[in-house]
Amino acid sequence: xxxxxxxxxxxxxxxxxxxxxxxxxxxxxxxxxxxxxxxxxxxxxxxxxxxxxxxxxxxxxxxxxxxxxxxxxxxxxxxxxxxxxxxxxxxxxxxxxxxxxxxxxxxxxxxxxxxxxxxxxxxxxxxxxxxxxxxxxxxxxxxxxxxxxxxxxxxxxxxxxxxxxxxxxxxxxxxxxxxxxxxxxxxxxxxxxxxxxxxxxxxxxxxxxxxxxxxxxxxxxxxxxxxxxxxxxxxxxxxxxxx
Amino acid sequence: xxxxxxxxxxxxxxxxxxxxxxxxxxxxxxxxxxxxxxxxxxxxxxxxxxxxxxxxxxxxxxxxxxxxxxxxxxxxxxxxxxxxxxxxxxxxxxxxxxxxxxxxxxxxxxxxxxxxxxxxxxxxxxxxxxxxxxxxxxxxxxxxxxxxxxxxxxxxxxxxxxxxxxxxxxxxxxxxxxxxxxxxxxxxxxxxxxxxxxxxxxxxxxxxxxxxxxxxxxxxxxxxxxxxxxxxxxxxxxxxxxx
Numbered sequence: 437x438x439x440x441x442x443x444x445x446x447x448x449x450x451x452x453x454x455x456x457x458x459x460x461x462x463x464x465x466x467x468x469x470x471x472x473x474x475x476x477x478x479x480x481x482x483x484x485x486x487x488x489x490x491x492x493x494x495x496x497x498x499x500x501x502x503x504x505x506x507x508x509x510x511x512x513x514x515x516x517x518x519x520x521x522x523x524x525x526x527x528x529x530x531x532x533x534x535x536x537x538x539x540x541x542x543x544x545x546x547x548x549x550x551x552x553x554x555x556x557x558x559x560x561x562x563x564x565x566x567x568x569x570x571x572x573x574x575x576x577x578x579x580x581x582x583x584x585x586x587x588x589x590x591x592x593x594x595x596x597x598x599x600x601x602x603x604x605x606x607x608x609x610x611x612x613x614x615x616x617x618x619x620x621x622x623x624x625x626x627x628x629x630x631x632x633x634x635x636x637x638x639x640x641x642x643x644x645x646x647x648x649x650x651x652x653x654x655x656x657x658x659x660x661x662x663x664x665x666x667x668x669x670x671x672x673x674x675x676x677x678x679x
Numbered sequence: 680x681x682x683x684x685x686x687x688x689x690x691x692x693x694x695x696x697x698x699x700x701x702x703x704x705x706x707x708x709x710x711x712x713x714x715x716x717x718x719x720x721x722x723x724x725x726x727x728x729x730x731x732x733x734x735x736x737x738x739x740x741x742x743x744x745x746x747x748x749x750x751x752x753x754x755x756x757x758x759x760x761x762x763x764x765x766x767x768x769x770x771x772x773x774x775x776x777x778x779x780x781x782x783x784x785x786x787x788x789x790x791x792x793x794x795x796x797x798x799x800x801x802x803x804x805x806x807x808x809x810x811x812x813x814x815x816x817x818x819x820x821x822x823x824x825x826x827x828x829x830x831x832x833x834x835x836x837x838x839x840x841x842x843x844x845x846x847x848x849x850x851x852x853x854x855x856x857x858x859x860x861x862x863x864x865x866x867x868x869x870x871x872x873x874x875x876x877x878x879x880x881x882x883x884x885x886x887x888x889x890x891x892x893x894x895x896x897x898x899x900x901x902x903x904x905x906x907x908x909x910x911x912x913x914x915x916x917x918x919x920x921x922x
Contacts, residue, residue: 448714448846449707449853455846464692471691506846592838597861598868603691603698603749610692618840622886625841643865 438567439515440473446508456503459617459630460610463496466528466541469512477565489547489556493609497542497577498633509533516568518575521557522546525574542577580634580673581659583652591650592619596643607641612670615649616660632675639669681810682758683716689747699746702860702873703853706739709771709784712755720808732790732799736852740785740820741876752776759811761818764800765789768817785820796883823877823916824902826895834893835862839886850884855913858892859903875918882912
């Protein structure tokens with residue numbers, strides 16, 4: 437297993453009003469670490485796009501002990517642990533300056549054919565670079581709890597903005613965190629700290645669409661759904677603790 | 680005049696779909712450079728907030744020769760050039776790896792009393808640190824062209840989101856760029872490159888409000904207005920060139 441590490445200083449524009457790293461930036465830092473590793477191993481974006489293949493993330497699980505503050509220097513470690521012909525499991529560990537683990541992200545990745553956006557077999561020469569363990573079935577992340585028929589949800593619509601689309605011509609994954617968080621009342625967000633996120637992507641969203649961010653809140657838990665034209669685009673489960 | 684410089688690598692989540700540094704991130708990099716300088720000079724945020732004072736920006740002028748791409752390493756230089764008892768003028772120069780100036784930002788700053796949000800006199804001991812030139816009147820940035828009565832504008836409403844609010848409990852300035860850009864059709868944005876921005880702030884926006892982003896487009900120019908409850912919050916003028 438090849439471990440890779442990046443170092444980041446949390447900047448003011450990466451923090452939310454609590455002066456701590458925002459939820460979307462947790463994802464962005466993690467993905468950055470994996471991109472840097474792929475580049476270093478010689479199988480970065482130019483390489484796999486050259487073969488018509490792209491990486492996508494299917495699911496995230498995030499355990500947050502403490503979000504770092506503006507000015508803190510943190511390290512993000514990553515490595516591919518397991519793979520089979522279609523999936524890779526990749527954890528990320530966020531460490532503070534005292535080597536304490538403050539955030540842990542787990543993730544399931546797959547590759548898609550960029551022309552038809554269908555899942556593709558992982559090329560052996562690419563996957564070999566990461567030195568992961570070949571397994572029959574990669575260990576699963578549990579599914580986030582679904583909405584039930586009698587759940588009373590609140591919702592808000594979000595127009596997909598020009599800046600939501602990244603250099604891959606798709607909605608940056610981290611925007612889902614923003615849509616899911618924003619639908620919760622600021623009074624709740626300012627008095628509760630997030631401790632856990634489990635987010636599963638189902639269907640891609642394109643520029644120009646309007647999505648609905650739906651939430652069911654229950655004590656220290658919230659269930660989320662992103663809907664695009666009555667189709668589930670993503671589902672998630674967040675856990676919170678009172679500050 | 681004390682010059683200060685920071686170095687940044689453009690990351691994928693700081694770029695838009697063109698794979699170049701996004702408009703909001705141009706502002707964020709500039710403000711970061713000035714924050715770092717203030718910290719180094721011992722008159723950073725903790726220092727002036729300790730006196731109940733905060734810096735705010737009144738106007739930006741941005742000249743864009745070329746936006747840097749993902750992976751490029753750029754330097755942002757800044758210095759305070761002129762001040763009088765109420766205003767400071769601060770330019771920023773963005774340089775690429777070959778020392779070419781690619782972006783120039785000019786800006787006018789003032790300080791406010793954090794309790795009543797009114798303009799405050801700049802404390803001499805703070806302003807002295809920057810080694811700027813004391814002048815009677817600081818040289819002005821021209822005002823952006825106003826909407827005229829018979830301008831046909833298009834508009835879109837934007838709900839102020841939880842993540843639009845920064846650690847100072849106010850809308851991050853860079854969000855105005857996002858609202859102003861987003862109201863322009865993607866077809867136009869994908870075929871035109873921005874060359875100039877002149878943005879003047881008039882009234883602050885708070886969390887929970889819905890703003891209107893209005894635009895009048897004319898060949899290679901666009902005029903912008905951000906309205907909150909029929910009051911102008913900001914006005915701007917953008918210039919574009921066909922790609």
